[in-house]
Amino acid sequence: MTLWLYRLLFIPALVVLAPRYLLRMRRRGGYRDGFRQRFGDQPVVPRKPGVPRVWLQAVSVGEMLAIGPILEALRRDGVEVYLTTTTSTGYRLASDRYRGLTVAIAYFPIDWWPFVTRAWRRVAPDVVLLTEGERWPELLRQATRRGVPVICVNARLSDRSFARLNTWRPAARLMLGGITRLLPASAEDEARFATLGVPRERMQTTGNIKLDVQIPVLGAGERAQLRRELGLPADVPVLLGSSTWPGEEAALVAALLRVRAAGQRCSLLLVPRHAERRLEIERQLAAAQLRFHFRSRGRTPAEVDVAVGDTTGELRKLTQLADLVFVGKSLPPHTEGQTPVEAAALGKPILFGPGMSNFRVIARDLVGRGAARSVADAVELAGVSEKLLRDEGARRALAAAAAQWRGENAGAVERTLAVIRREIAARGKSGRS
Numbered sequence: 001m002t003l004w005l006y007r008l009l010f011i012p013a014l015v016v017l018a019p020r021y022l023l024r025m026r027r028r029g030g031y032r033d034g035f036r037q038r039f040g041d042q043p044v045v046p047r048k049p050g051v052p053r054v055w056l057q058a059v060s061v062g063e064m065l066a067i068g069p070i071l072e073a074l075r076r077d078g079v080e081v082y083l084t085t086t087t088s089t090g091y092r093l094a095s096d097r098y099r100g101l102t103v104a105i106a107y108f109p110i111d112w113w114p115f116v117t118r119a120w121r122r123v124a125p126d127v128v129l130l131t132e133g134e135r136w137p138e139l140l141r142q143a144t145r146r147g148v149p150v151i152c153v154n155a156r157l158s159d160r161s162f163a164r165l166n167t168w169r170p171a172a173r174l175m176l177g178g179i180t181r182l183l184p185a186s187a188e189d190e191a192r193f194a195t196l197g198v199p200r201e202r203m204q205t206t207g208n209i210k211l212d213v214q215i216p217v218l219g220a221g222e223r224a225q226l227r228r229e230l231g232l233p234a235d236v237p238v239l240l241g242s243s244t245w246p247g248e249e250a251a252l253v254a255a256l257l258r259v260r261a262a263g264q265r266c267s268l269l270l271v272p273r274h275a276e277r278r279l280e281i282e283r284q285l286a287a288a289q290l291r292f293h294f295r296s297r298g299r300t301p302a303e304v305d306v307a308v309g310d311t312t313g314e315l316r317k318l319t320q321l322a323d324l325v326f327v328g329k330s331l332p333p334h335t336e337g338q339t340p341v342e343a344a345a346l347g348k349p350i351l352f353g354p355g356m357s358n359f360r361v362i363a364r365d366l367v368g369r370g371a372a373r374s375v376a377d378a379v380e381l382a383g384v385s386e387k388l389l390r391d392e393g394a395r396r397a398l399a400a401a402a403a404q405w406r407g408e409n410a411g412a413v414e415r416t417l418a419v420i421r422r423e424i425a426a427r428g429k430s431g432r433s
Helices: 002-028 035-039 061-066 068-076 088-101 113-123 137-146 159-167 169-176 187-195 220-230 248-261 275-287 315-319 341-345 357-368 378-390 392-408 412-430
Strands: 053-057 080-085 104-107 127-131 150-155 181-184 238-244 267-272 292-294 306-308 324-327 350-352 372-374
Touching: 002 137, 002 169, 035 104, 035 113, 053 068, 061 068, 061 088, 068 080, 068 088, 068 412, 080 088, 088 104, 113 137, 127 137, 127 412, 137 150, 137 169, 150 412, 159 169, 159 187, 159 357, 181 187, 181 412, 187 357, 238 248, 238 315, 248 267, 248 275, 248 324, 248 378, 267 275, 267 315, 275 292, 275 306, 315 341, 324 378, 341 357, 341 392, 350 378, 357 372, 357 392, 372 392, 378 392
Parallel strands: 053 080, 053 127, 080 104, 127 150, 150 181, 238 267, 238 324, 267 306, 292 306, 324 350, 350 372
Antiparallel strands: none
Protein backbone atom coordinates (compact mmCIF):
# COMPACT_ATOMS: atom_id res chain seq x y z
CA MET A 1 0.00 0.00 0.00
CA THR A 2 2.82 2.41 0.89
CA LEU A 3 4.57 1.71 -2.42
CA TRP A 4 1.41 2.53 -4.40
CA LEU A 5 1.00 5.76 -2.44
CA TYR A 6 4.61 6.60 -3.30
CA ARG A 7 3.93 5.91 -6.97
CA LEU A 8 0.76 8.02 -7.00
CA LEU A 9 2.35 10.99 -5.24
CA PHE A 10 5.62 10.87 -7.14
CA ILE A 11 4.47 12.65 -10.32
CA PRO A 12 2.69 15.57 -8.54
CA ALA A 13 5.78 16.01 -6.39
CA LEU A 14 8.02 15.88 -9.46
CA VAL A 15 5.93 18.55 -11.21
CA VAL A 16 6.18 20.83 -8.18
CA LEU A 17 9.93 20.34 -7.80
CA ALA A 18 10.80 20.36 -11.52
CA PRO A 19 11.32 24.15 -11.92
CA ARG A 20 13.81 24.27 -9.08
CA TYR A 21 15.52 21.10 -10.34
CA LEU A 22 15.79 22.43 -13.91
CA LEU A 23 17.15 25.78 -12.71
CA ARG A 24 19.85 24.02 -10.73
CA MET A 25 20.70 21.89 -13.76
CA ARG A 26 21.05 25.02 -15.88
CA ARG A 27 23.30 26.73 -13.35
CA ARG A 28 25.61 23.76 -12.93
CA GLY A 29 25.71 22.92 -16.62
CA GLY A 30 26.59 19.65 -18.30
CA TYR A 31 23.14 18.10 -17.84
CA ARG A 32 21.95 18.30 -21.45
CA ASP A 33 24.13 15.38 -22.50
CA GLY A 34 22.48 12.18 -21.32
CA PHE A 35 19.29 13.93 -20.22
CA ARG A 36 17.13 11.12 -21.63
CA GLN A 37 18.93 8.68 -19.34
CA ARG A 38 17.06 10.19 -16.40
CA PHE A 39 13.93 8.69 -17.94
CA GLY A 40 15.40 5.20 -18.20
CA ASP A 41 17.14 5.54 -21.56
CA GLN A 42 20.51 4.23 -20.39
CA PRO A 43 22.93 2.83 -23.01
CA VAL A 44 22.46 -0.87 -23.73
CA VAL A 45 25.68 -2.85 -23.35
CA PRO A 46 25.39 -6.53 -24.42
CA ARG A 47 26.16 -9.02 -21.67
CA LYS A 48 29.10 -11.39 -21.95
CA PRO A 49 28.12 -15.01 -21.19
CA GLY A 50 29.12 -16.07 -17.70
CA VAL A 51 30.41 -12.62 -16.68
CA PRO A 52 28.64 -11.10 -13.65
CA ARG A 53 27.48 -7.49 -13.87
CA VAL A 54 27.20 -5.01 -11.00
CA TRP A 55 25.13 -1.82 -11.15
CA LEU A 56 26.92 0.72 -8.94
CA GLN A 57 25.25 4.04 -8.08
CA ALA A 58 27.33 6.87 -6.57
CA VAL A 59 26.32 10.52 -6.35
CA SER A 60 28.88 13.03 -5.17
CA VAL A 61 32.47 13.69 -6.14
CA GLY A 62 33.58 12.28 -2.78
CA GLU A 63 31.72 9.02 -3.36
CA MET A 64 33.10 8.79 -6.89
CA LEU A 65 36.64 9.13 -5.62
CA ALA A 66 36.04 6.64 -2.80
CA ILE A 67 34.77 3.84 -5.07
CA GLY A 68 37.96 3.79 -7.14
CA PRO A 69 39.58 0.87 -5.24
CA ILE A 70 36.33 -1.13 -5.45
CA LEU A 71 36.12 -0.61 -9.21
CA GLU A 72 39.73 -1.67 -9.64
CA ALA A 73 39.22 -4.81 -7.54
CA LEU A 74 36.05 -5.83 -9.39
CA ARG A 75 37.82 -5.31 -12.70
CA ARG A 76 40.58 -7.68 -11.56
CA ASP A 77 37.88 -10.17 -10.52
CA GLY A 78 36.45 -10.14 -14.04
CA VAL A 79 33.22 -8.39 -12.99
CA GLU A 80 31.48 -5.88 -15.26
CA VAL A 81 30.49 -2.63 -13.57
CA TYR A 82 27.74 -0.41 -14.95
CA LEU A 83 28.31 2.90 -13.15
CA THR A 84 25.60 5.53 -12.71
CA THR A 85 25.56 8.91 -11.00
CA THR A 86 23.12 11.73 -10.40
CA THR A 87 25.10 14.96 -10.79
CA SER A 88 26.92 16.43 -13.77
CA THR A 89 30.08 16.84 -11.69
CA GLY A 90 29.93 13.18 -10.69
CA TYR A 91 29.43 12.21 -14.33
CA ARG A 92 32.42 14.25 -15.52
CA LEU A 93 34.65 12.80 -12.82
CA ALA A 94 33.53 9.24 -13.57
CA SER A 95 34.13 9.77 -17.29
CA ASP A 96 37.61 11.13 -16.65
CA ARG A 97 38.70 8.39 -14.25
CA TYR A 98 36.71 5.21 -14.76
CA ARG A 99 36.08 4.62 -18.48
CA GLY A 100 38.57 1.76 -18.47
CA LEU A 101 37.10 0.18 -15.34
CA THR A 102 33.43 0.12 -16.39
CA VAL A 103 31.30 -1.14 -19.26
CA ALA A 104 29.20 2.05 -19.20
CA ILE A 105 28.81 5.34 -17.34
CA ALA A 106 25.35 6.90 -17.29
CA TYR A 107 22.93 9.01 -15.28
CA PHE A 108 20.70 7.38 -12.69
CA PRO A 109 16.99 7.26 -13.62
CA ILE A 110 14.31 9.26 -11.85
CA ASP A 111 12.81 6.85 -9.30
CA TRP A 112 9.40 6.38 -10.91
CA TRP A 113 7.97 3.02 -11.96
CA PRO A 114 8.18 3.29 -15.82
CA PHE A 115 11.61 4.94 -15.79
CA VAL A 116 13.22 2.51 -13.36
CA THR A 117 11.68 -0.52 -15.06
CA ARG A 118 13.11 0.62 -18.38
CA ALA A 119 16.53 1.23 -16.84
CA TRP A 120 16.53 -2.24 -15.28
CA ARG A 121 15.96 -3.87 -18.66
CA ARG A 122 18.84 -1.91 -20.15
CA VAL A 123 21.39 -2.30 -17.35
CA ALA A 124 20.46 -5.94 -16.54
CA PRO A 125 22.56 -6.32 -13.35
CA ASP A 126 23.22 -9.37 -11.23
CA VAL A 127 23.97 -7.29 -8.12
CA VAL A 128 23.21 -3.66 -7.23
CA LEU A 129 25.54 -1.54 -5.11
CA LEU A 130 24.20 1.70 -3.62
CA THR A 131 26.56 4.10 -1.85
CA GLU A 132 25.92 5.98 1.40
CA GLY A 133 22.38 7.46 1.36
CA GLU A 134 21.19 6.07 -1.98
CA ARG A 135 18.05 4.12 -1.06
CA TRP A 136 15.32 4.48 -3.70
CA PRO A 137 11.96 2.71 -3.13
CA GLU A 138 11.19 1.91 -6.78
CA LEU A 139 14.69 0.67 -7.48
CA LEU A 140 14.53 -1.57 -4.41
CA ARG A 141 11.11 -2.88 -5.43
CA GLN A 142 12.32 -3.78 -8.90
CA ALA A 143 15.35 -5.56 -7.43
CA THR A 144 13.13 -7.61 -5.11
CA ARG A 145 10.80 -8.54 -7.97
CA ARG A 146 13.77 -9.78 -10.02
CA GLY A 147 15.50 -11.52 -7.14
CA VAL A 148 18.60 -9.31 -7.50
CA PRO A 149 20.54 -8.63 -4.28
CA VAL A 150 21.06 -5.01 -3.24
CA ILE A 151 24.07 -4.04 -1.12
CA CYS A 152 24.22 -0.62 0.53
CA VAL A 153 27.90 0.31 0.78
CA ASN A 154 29.23 2.84 3.29
CA ALA A 155 25.64 3.23 4.50
CA ARG A 156 24.92 6.13 6.80
CA LEU A 157 22.00 8.12 8.20
CA SER A 158 22.20 11.83 8.88
CA ASP A 159 20.52 13.21 11.99
CA ARG A 160 17.76 14.68 9.84
CA SER A 161 17.10 11.47 7.87
CA PHE A 162 17.06 9.35 11.00
CA ALA A 163 14.59 11.68 12.74
CA ARG A 164 12.26 11.70 9.72
CA LEU A 165 12.31 7.94 9.16
CA ASN A 166 11.92 7.26 12.87
CA THR A 167 8.84 9.50 12.91
CA TRP A 168 7.25 7.89 9.87
CA ARG A 169 8.03 4.18 9.97
CA PRO A 170 6.18 3.27 6.72
CA ALA A 171 8.72 5.40 4.85
CA ALA A 172 11.54 3.59 6.64
CA ARG A 173 10.17 0.22 5.54
CA LEU A 174 9.80 1.52 2.00
CA MET A 175 13.41 2.70 1.82
CA LEU A 176 15.05 -0.15 3.73
CA GLY A 177 12.88 -3.21 3.17
CA GLY A 178 14.40 -4.30 -0.16
CA ILE A 179 18.03 -4.19 0.93
CA THR A 180 19.81 -7.54 0.99
CA ARG A 181 22.98 -6.47 2.81
CA LEU A 182 23.54 -3.15 4.55
CA LEU A 183 27.12 -2.16 5.37
CA PRO A 184 27.07 0.77 7.83
CA ALA A 185 30.00 3.16 7.93
CA SER A 186 30.00 3.17 11.74
CA ALA A 187 28.59 1.35 14.76
CA GLU A 188 26.35 4.35 15.46
CA ASP A 189 24.89 4.13 11.96
CA GLU A 190 24.26 0.41 12.49
CA ALA A 191 22.39 1.14 15.72
CA ARG A 192 20.22 3.68 13.92
CA PHE A 193 19.37 1.27 11.10
CA ALA A 194 18.52 -1.37 13.70
CA THR A 195 16.18 1.10 15.42
CA LEU A 196 14.43 1.57 12.08
CA GLY A 197 13.85 -2.16 11.78
CA VAL A 198 16.76 -3.50 9.71
CA PRO A 199 17.58 -6.99 11.06
CA ARG A 200 21.03 -7.26 12.60
CA GLU A 201 21.80 -10.37 10.54
CA ARG A 202 21.51 -8.30 7.36
CA MET A 203 24.06 -5.76 8.57
CA GLN A 204 27.82 -5.70 8.96
CA THR A 205 29.67 -2.58 10.03
CA THR A 206 32.55 -2.42 7.56
CA GLY A 207 33.70 1.14 8.30
CA ASN A 208 34.03 4.16 6.07
CA ILE A 209 35.60 3.37 2.68
CA LYS A 210 36.58 7.02 2.34
CA LEU A 211 39.20 6.42 5.03
CA ASP A 212 40.97 3.98 2.70
CA VAL A 213 41.30 6.45 -0.12
CA GLN A 214 44.79 6.71 -1.57
CA ILE A 215 45.72 10.28 -2.48
CA PRO A 216 48.69 10.88 -4.82
CA VAL A 217 51.09 13.10 -2.90
CA LEU A 218 52.61 16.04 -4.75
CA GLY A 219 56.35 16.54 -4.64
CA ALA A 220 57.91 19.78 -3.44
CA GLY A 221 58.38 20.98 -7.03
CA GLU A 222 54.77 20.19 -7.92
CA ARG A 223 53.47 22.05 -4.89
CA ALA A 224 55.62 25.06 -5.74
CA GLN A 225 54.38 25.02 -9.33
CA LEU A 226 50.75 24.80 -8.19
CA ARG A 227 51.24 27.75 -5.85
CA ARG A 228 52.61 29.82 -8.72
CA GLU A 229 49.67 28.89 -10.95
CA LEU A 230 47.24 29.97 -8.24
CA GLY A 231 49.14 33.14 -7.36
CA LEU A 232 49.82 32.09 -3.77
CA PRO A 233 53.08 33.59 -2.47
CA ALA A 234 55.83 31.15 -1.48
CA ASP A 235 56.46 30.55 2.23
CA VAL A 236 53.19 32.21 3.27
CA PRO A 237 50.77 30.06 5.33
CA VAL A 238 47.60 29.07 3.48
CA LEU A 239 44.15 28.90 5.08
CA LEU A 240 41.93 26.60 3.01
CA GLY A 241 38.14 26.74 2.86
CA SER A 242 37.27 23.19 1.77
CA SER A 243 33.90 22.67 0.00
CA THR A 244 32.45 25.93 1.26
CA TRP A 245 28.79 26.94 1.12
CA PRO A 246 27.10 30.37 1.09
CA GLY A 247 28.15 32.55 4.01
CA GLU A 248 31.33 30.60 4.70
CA GLU A 249 33.45 32.44 2.13
CA ALA A 250 32.64 35.71 3.92
CA ALA A 251 33.58 34.12 7.25
CA LEU A 252 36.92 32.98 5.84
CA VAL A 253 37.63 36.40 4.34
CA ALA A 254 36.99 37.88 7.80
CA ALA A 255 39.39 35.31 9.27
CA LEU A 256 42.03 36.26 6.68
CA LEU A 257 41.71 39.94 7.51
CA ARG A 258 41.92 39.27 11.26
CA VAL A 259 45.03 37.11 10.86
CA ARG A 260 46.71 39.82 8.80
CA ALA A 261 45.65 42.57 11.22
CA ALA A 262 47.43 40.62 13.96
CA GLY A 263 50.66 40.84 11.95
CA GLN A 264 50.64 37.27 10.60
CA ARG A 265 51.19 36.74 6.88
CA CYS A 266 48.49 34.54 5.33
CA SER A 267 46.85 33.63 2.03
CA LEU A 268 43.34 32.25 1.52
CA LEU A 269 42.43 29.38 -0.80
CA LEU A 270 38.69 28.89 -1.36
CA VAL A 271 37.27 25.72 -2.91
CA PRO A 272 33.48 26.21 -3.11
CA ARG A 273 31.31 23.10 -3.13
CA HIS A 274 29.48 24.40 -6.21
CA ALA A 275 31.63 26.11 -8.80
CA GLU A 276 28.63 27.86 -10.38
CA ARG A 277 28.66 30.25 -7.40
CA ARG A 278 31.80 31.92 -8.77
CA LEU A 279 30.04 35.23 -9.62
CA GLU A 280 28.65 35.53 -6.10
CA ILE A 281 32.08 34.84 -4.61
CA GLU A 282 33.78 37.25 -7.01
CA ARG A 283 31.50 40.07 -5.87
CA GLN A 284 32.34 39.35 -2.21
CA LEU A 285 36.08 39.39 -2.86
CA ALA A 286 35.88 42.57 -4.91
CA ALA A 287 33.87 44.27 -2.14
CA ALA A 288 36.58 43.30 0.36
CA GLN A 289 39.17 44.94 -1.95
CA LEU A 290 41.28 41.80 -2.10
CA ARG A 291 43.39 40.58 -4.99
CA PHE A 292 41.93 37.29 -6.25
CA HIS A 293 42.05 34.80 -9.09
CA PHE A 294 39.85 31.89 -10.19
CA ARG A 295 41.53 28.61 -11.10
CA SER A 296 39.15 28.06 -14.03
CA ARG A 297 40.63 31.14 -15.74
CA GLY A 298 44.08 29.62 -16.09
CA ARG A 299 47.35 30.74 -14.56
CA THR A 300 47.45 34.05 -12.79
CA PRO A 301 50.15 36.54 -13.84
CA ALA A 302 50.58 37.98 -10.34
CA GLU A 303 50.37 37.09 -6.67
CA VAL A 304 46.93 37.26 -5.03
CA ASP A 305 45.40 37.42 -1.57
CA VAL A 306 42.73 34.83 -2.38
CA ALA A 307 42.82 31.97 -4.87
CA VAL A 308 39.54 30.26 -5.79
CA GLY A 309 39.67 26.60 -6.83
CA ASP A 310 36.49 26.56 -8.92
CA THR A 311 37.37 23.38 -10.80
CA THR A 312 36.13 19.81 -10.44
CA GLY A 313 38.12 16.98 -8.85
CA GLU A 314 41.10 19.04 -7.65
CA LEU A 315 40.29 19.41 -3.95
CA ARG A 316 42.73 16.68 -2.89
CA LYS A 317 45.52 18.32 -4.82
CA LEU A 318 44.74 21.81 -3.56
CA THR A 319 44.46 20.58 0.03
CA GLN A 320 48.16 19.73 -0.09
CA LEU A 321 48.97 23.45 -0.17
CA ALA A 322 47.08 24.15 3.06
CA ASP A 323 48.57 24.88 6.46
CA LEU A 324 45.10 24.94 8.06
CA VAL A 325 41.87 23.49 6.66
CA PHE A 326 38.33 24.64 7.40
CA VAL A 327 35.69 22.07 6.35
CA GLY A 328 32.62 23.69 4.81
CA LYS A 329 28.86 23.37 5.15
CA SER A 330 29.37 23.38 8.90
CA LEU A 331 28.88 26.98 10.06
CA PRO A 332 25.33 28.13 10.92
CA PRO A 333 22.86 28.01 9.27
CA HIS A 334 24.40 24.93 7.63
CA THR A 335 24.09 21.74 9.65
CA GLU A 336 25.31 18.77 7.58
CA GLY A 337 29.02 19.34 6.94
CA GLN A 338 31.35 18.16 4.19
CA THR A 339 33.83 15.35 4.62
CA PRO A 340 37.01 16.02 6.63
CA VAL A 341 38.51 12.68 5.59
CA GLU A 342 40.76 13.89 2.77
CA ALA A 343 42.27 16.60 4.97
CA ALA A 344 42.88 14.03 7.73
CA ALA A 345 44.38 11.55 5.26
CA LEU A 346 46.82 14.24 4.13
CA GLY A 347 47.75 15.00 7.73
CA LYS A 348 46.35 18.54 7.85
CA PRO A 349 45.16 20.44 10.95
CA ILE A 350 41.37 20.73 10.67
CA LEU A 351 38.65 23.14 11.77
CA PHE A 352 34.91 22.81 11.26
CA GLY A 353 31.73 24.38 12.59
CA PRO A 354 29.09 22.72 14.80
CA GLY A 355 27.00 21.48 11.85
CA MET A 356 28.64 18.17 10.97
CA SER A 357 25.63 15.84 11.15
CA ASN A 358 26.55 13.93 7.98
CA PHE A 359 29.93 13.13 9.51
CA ARG A 360 29.06 13.29 13.17
CA VAL A 361 31.02 10.16 14.17
CA ILE A 362 34.12 11.15 12.21
CA ALA A 363 33.95 14.73 13.51
CA ARG A 364 33.54 13.56 17.10
CA ASP A 365 36.43 11.11 16.77
CA LEU A 366 38.73 13.72 15.23
CA VAL A 367 38.02 16.23 17.98
CA GLY A 368 38.36 13.56 20.67
CA ARG A 369 41.73 12.47 19.30
CA GLY A 370 43.06 16.01 19.18
CA ALA A 371 43.07 15.92 15.37
CA ALA A 372 40.54 18.72 14.79
CA ARG A 373 38.85 21.62 16.53
CA SER A 374 35.23 22.67 16.37
CA VAL A 375 34.34 26.36 16.23
CA ALA A 376 30.92 27.71 17.12
CA ASP A 377 30.61 30.49 14.57
CA ALA A 378 32.42 32.82 12.19
CA VAL A 379 33.86 34.91 15.03
CA GLU A 380 35.43 31.88 16.70
CA LEU A 381 36.66 30.63 13.33
CA ALA A 382 38.61 33.87 12.88
CA GLY A 383 40.01 33.76 16.41
CA VAL A 384 41.11 30.12 16.32
CA SER A 385 42.57 30.54 12.82
CA GLU A 386 44.66 33.47 14.04
CA LYS A 387 46.03 31.48 16.99
CA LEU A 388 46.83 28.36 14.98
CA LEU A 389 48.46 30.20 12.11
CA ARG A 390 50.77 31.85 14.67
CA ASP A 391 51.52 28.52 16.40
CA GLU A 392 53.22 26.03 14.11
CA GLY A 393 53.68 23.57 16.97
CA ALA A 394 49.93 23.40 17.62
CA ARG A 395 49.30 22.84 13.92
CA ARG A 396 51.84 20.03 13.81
CA ALA A 397 50.19 18.31 16.79
CA LEU A 398 46.76 18.45 15.12
CA ALA A 399 48.19 17.19 11.84
CA ALA A 400 50.01 14.26 13.45
CA ALA A 401 46.88 13.21 15.33
CA ALA A 402 44.84 13.38 12.11
CA ALA A 403 47.30 11.16 10.24
CA GLN A 404 47.38 8.64 13.10
CA TRP A 405 43.57 8.54 13.30
CA ARG A 406 43.30 7.85 9.59
CA GLY A 407 45.85 5.02 9.77
CA GLU A 408 44.01 3.32 12.63
CA ASN A 409 40.69 3.38 10.76
CA ALA A 410 41.79 1.83 7.47
CA GLY A 411 40.60 -1.49 6.02
CA ALA A 412 36.98 -0.70 5.14
CA VAL A 413 37.46 -1.34 1.40
CA GLU A 414 38.64 -4.93 1.89
CA ARG A 415 35.84 -5.68 4.35
CA THR A 416 33.33 -4.22 1.89
CA LEU A 417 34.76 -6.19 -1.05
CA ALA A 418 34.51 -9.43 0.92
CA VAL A 419 30.74 -8.96 1.26
CA ILE A 420 30.33 -7.94 -2.40
CA ARG A 421 32.27 -10.98 -3.60
CA ARG A 422 30.18 -13.33 -1.50
CA GLU A 423 26.95 -11.91 -2.95
CA ILE A 424 28.26 -12.13 -6.51
CA ALA A 425 29.31 -15.74 -5.96
CA ALA A 426 25.96 -16.62 -4.40
CA ARG A 427 24.14 -14.98 -7.28
CA GLY A 428 26.19 -17.01 -9.76
CA LYS A 429 25.32 -20.27 -8.05
CA SER A 430 21.60 -19.49 -7.91
CA GLY A 431 21.43 -18.54 -11.58
CA ARG A 432 21.46 -15.11 -13.19
CA SER A 433 18.65 -13.25 -14.89
